[in-house]
Amino acid sequence: MKEAIVLYPAATSHQMISMVELAKLILQHHPNISITILVAIMPSDTSPISTYISSISQTSLPISFLSLPPPSENPPGPAAAATLGKAAFDYIRLYTPKVLDVLKAISLTSTVLAFIISTFGITYDTLIPTYLYFTSGASSFASILYLPAIHNQTTKSFKDLPNNTPLHFPGLPPIKPSHLPEPLLDRDHPAYQEFFSLGTLLPNLKGMILNTFDMLEPQAIKAITEGACVPKGSTPPLYCIGPRIVDAKQRGASDDALSKCLLWLDKQPSQSVVFLCFGRKGAFSAPQLKEIAFGLERSKQRFMWVVRNPPPNSDTEPDLEELLPEGFLERTKERGLVLKSWAPQAAILSHQAGGGVVTHCGGTQCLKQ
Incomplete structure (x- = not known):
């Protein structure tokens, strides 16, 4: 057999x-x-x-x-x-x-x-x-x-x-x-x-x-x-057997999603962007999301931020205009990129524009870093 x-x-x-x-x-x-x-x-x-x-x-x-x-x-x-x-x-x-x-x-x-x-x-x-x-x-x-x-x-x-x-x-x-x-x-x-x-x-x-x-x-x-x-x-x-890391292509990510992130990062100075990503289960309440947004705006720091819907609907696509402070996306568009639910982490973390990471310290993300 x-x-x-x-x-x-x-x-x-x-x-x-x-x-x-x-x-x-x-x-x-x-x-x-x-x-x-x-x-x-x-x-x-x-x-x-x-x-x-x-x-x-x-x-x-x-x-x-x-x-x-x-x-x-x-x-x-x-x-x-x-x-x-x-x-x-x-x-x-x-x-x-x-x-x-x-x-x-x-x-x-x-x-x-x-x-x-x-x-x-x-x-x-x-x-x-x-x-x-x-x-x-x-x-x-x-x-x-x-x-x-x-x-x-x-x-x-x-x-x-x-x-x-x-x-x-x-x-x-x-x-x-x-x-x-x-x-x-x-x-x-x-x-x-x-x-x-x-x-x-x-x-x-x-x-x-x-x-x-x-x-x-x-x-x-x-x-x-x-x-x-x-x-x-x-x-x-x-x-x-580690590290076993899955890249965006292996996860079935679309070329558009990957290209959007990388094209934006290509325009940023070296080591200037803070990446905020908290994993698949790292969903915050609506008030917490607003507080993070206020902090990012006041910091004047370049950032890329992955936003998930608040629980228990964190697996559905978020409405950024509703969740974030009024006018936040417009005011920060020159130095910030907000992504819905998911990001190609391995590609972002290996990009020369990356300057720091704010994360939940999940095992997979630590391996990618």
Whole structure:
């Protein structure tokens, strides 16, 4: 039988794009292996994922996409998905029986060498070697891997611990409890429970794949590989494959969108433009957007700013005239460019006109910088 690898990304467009990049890497080293990507879609991400899959399907890449039938239960609303609500996790978990059925079907005609997932906290009862692909860095991964251990050191939520008592995660500098991501502050929060479940399941996997590299995060990687993050168990092998970065063309961006940005940057002095971009989930409220606009205008600084609609409608195209202060676009048009929802970050960050970045410090953006 032919050899195959099955990939199953979490149900977001970012995770799908990252999995396709992993598939490309596998095919570079093993061109004869069959690659199948299972597709589970949250309703809020249907259009971006479908558009991206369509663009990949039109290439010569030997990657097959297999859409899983959606659960019969009502999907969570955009707010639940955006805030990592319990309904969002429960909905994705409903795909599990369908995933197992597909794996059994593929195994009838192929030898499945690996099942690679990026979904959180879900156990797949299969004899196929299972790996987790974590698309962020080793530092955040080390904290998740160590979460069960630090969880058992106290009965309190992190938000209830004294802020002058730092937490110690292997491979990371001391962290004040209040500096942890918001979903981790309350141990009763659904997202905390999902991260805790993931940390519990990780030692049982065949291996862990990270989009990072040793020179970027040497201490965190060393802590993971030496077993410091799983003090009472074994740590699976760690594979660092980064940096895997997707450029605008690979994302299916239009030539017009790319050209608009680059043509504007070409007209700016060297190292003069501040780029403001806060990732796909980095949406601000309407009052916050106005405050950022006021600050940019008063700074007299050249800028390029990516604006998303306020939540829960951050995936829809923003009306800039309505969101920004009256006359802002006209007053700043000679030194500023405001983009709707998206920008070709890799191209912008590598342009000589770039002079600074204001960002949410997401893992992918850090790799691009």
